[in-house]
Amino acid sequence: MKKPLFAGILILMILVKCSSVNTITLPFYKTKISYLEGSASFYPNANLKKCKLDKMINLAGNKCINWVHFFESGQLKQYENAADIETPRYTIPAKSVIIYNETNKSRINYIVFSKNVTIDGIEFQGDGKITTEFFNDGKVKAGFLAKDQVIQKFPCKAIASQPVYFYPDGKLQMLALSKDLEYSHIKFKNGESIIVGQNGNLSKPKN
Secondary structure, three states: OHHHHHHHHHHHHHHHHHOOEEEEEEOOOOEEEEEEOOOOEEOOOOOEEEEEEOOOEEEOOEEEEEEEEEOOOOOEEEEEEOOOEEOOOOEEOOOOEEEEOOOOOOOEEEEEOOOOEEEOOEEEOOOOOOEEEEOOOOOEEEEOEOOOEEEOOEEEOOEOOEOEEEOOOOOEEEEEEOOOEEEOOEEEOOOOEEEEOOOOOEEOOOO
């Protein structure tokens, strides 16, 4: 009977040690956070670079869980959201990873969606691994399709290695076809990538 008790005490001691936390004050947000011991790294100026949170924190309205990353200035660079976020164009589902722009730190640059998301009528893939890129105004710059779909009258194919690209005004720039297409006596085949010029002309990417 003593051996199981001793083993239980050992396990408890290990768990307590592994779950120990540290605290640090973030000057930029004027708040204190707690993080798992051994998970933090720092910039040369001693500002926190990244850490794994002990619990959810709210940084200027951003409800962060798990790993958080910061710019050297102390501003939030990357985090996993604890709850859905409503935007004018779409909903960012909980447990997505949001990454801010290096040069415009208040703007989202990339999102790794935790599940598929529909933006402006287009369904993008979100499995916790696929990255969707955005312009500073929130429009999609590049993303992987969740399924074959017609976008701006073009039959677009969902390919794991081929995202669709957009111009800043939201028009399609580059895509892979989901069926054969003929334009101006030029034949484009199913699965082939095409470029849509600003004037609407179609062409094949240069190798």
